[in-house]
Amino acid sequence: DAGVTQSPTHLIKTRGQQVTLRCSPKSGHDTVSWYQQALGQGPQFIFQYYEEEERQRGNFPDRFSGHQFPNYSSELNVNALLLGDSALYLCASSSSTGANYGYTFGSGTRLTVV
Amino acid sequence: GQNIDQPTEMTATEGAIVQINCTYQTSGFNGLFWYQQHAGEAPTFLSYNVLDGLEEKGRFSSFLSRSKGYSYLLLKELQMKDSASYLCAVSTSGYNKLIFGAGTRLAVHP
Numbered sequence: 001d002a003g004v005t006q007s008p009t010h011l012i013k014t015r016g017q018q019v020t021l022r023c024s025p026k027s028g029h030d031t032v033s034w035y036q037q038a039l040g041q042g043p044q045f046i047f048q049y050y051e052e053e054e055r056q057r058g059n060f061p062d063r064f065s066g067h068q069f070p071n072y073s074s075e076l077n078v079n080a081l082l083l084g085d086s087a088l089y090l091c092a093s094s095s096s097t098g099a100n101y102g103y104t105f106g107s108g109t110r111l112t113v114v
Numbered sequence: 115g116q117n118i119d120q121p122t123e124m125t126a127t128e129g130a131i132v133q134i135n136c137t138y139q140t141s142g143f144n145g146l147f148w149y150q151q152h153a154g155e156a157p158t159f160l161s162y163n164v165l166d167g168l169e170e171k172g173r174f175s176s177f178l179s180r181s182k183g184y185s186y187l188l189l190k191e192l193q194m195k196d197s198a199s200y201l202c203a204v205s206t207s208g209y210n211k212l213i214f215g216a217g218t219r220l221a222v223h224p
Contacts, residue, residue, distance in 0.1 A: 004156075033211070042118075042201050042214030043157070056211050090156065094210055103147070103210065105156040 004029075004093050004106035012112045013081050019111060021076040025093030026104045031055075032074040034066060035090040037108070043090055049074050050096060078111075086113045116140045118215035120202050125221045126192050134187045134218045136202035144205040147212065148176050148187045151199045160187065160200075189220075197222045 005024040013019050025032050031050045035043035045058035049068035068074045072093075078085055088108040118138045126132040138146070145164040149157035163169055163178035163185060175188040189196055199217040206213055 031210070035212075035214075040216070042203070042216045043212075045211055045213070048209060048211060050209075056207070056209050058211075103159065103212070105149075105158070107156045110154075 004091055004104050006089075006091050006106035006109050008109060009107070010110045010112075012114060015081055015083060015113055017081050018077065018079045019081060021078075021089050021091075021109045021111070023074045023076070023091030023093075023106060025072050025074070025091075029093035029095050029104065030072050031094045031096050032068060032072065033092045033094070033103075034074070034076045035092065036060075037088040037090055039087070046076070081113045083113050086111060116204075116206070116213050118202055118204060118213060120200075120215040120218045122216065123219045123221070125223065128192055128194060128222055128224050130192050131188065131190050132192060132220065134189075134200050134202075134220070136185045136187070136215060138183050138185070138202070138204050138213075138215075140204050140206050140213055142206040143180065144207060144210075146176075146178055146185050147201075147203040147205065148174075148185075149201040149203065151201055151217065153199075157201055192222050194222050194224070196220065 033048040034046040037043040047057040052068045063079045065077045090108045091106045120136045148160040151157040161176035168177045173190045178185045201217045202215040203212040
């Protein structure tokens, strides 16, 4: 049973560019949350998608946007990249009908902005 | 505001016991989680507490006091592979949005 799959694993982008990160949730999960983890810090909540809509959002600018597809997979888009966007981006999936602790993280995408 | 505090670093000896503390002040509380994260890897679930008291799971135990906004993770019979970051996180809503602390880096030495 595959867990959460994220792609790509590593990415280098130039300041001002745009990037798209992808996430396939664990089988049976219908909710996807995205987190940004800077080096040496805990993950910071970006937003959560359920039923193809953004259900909650953290304190991130509009440059961060997302999408969820009918098969529950999700994309995170970041426009006008800044050096400070360099981080590990984690996707976490869960089930809307499952236990509250049913949160599975992917291995993340390491984004470096130069 | 939302605030979760935990020590930045801890060291311990193989075979010993270590306690990692976490204090929190959040608007809303729907449970407290502990995750383990090895460098460059995904966080993995260790424990979940929603009621006061101690939850034991093998070598790992977690305690919660909601009135004090306090939790700890207890690791027994430490092994070298336990060297990792330990993340304390609070769920603040029914939608399972997690607020994380900065993590505690634990180094286990022989």
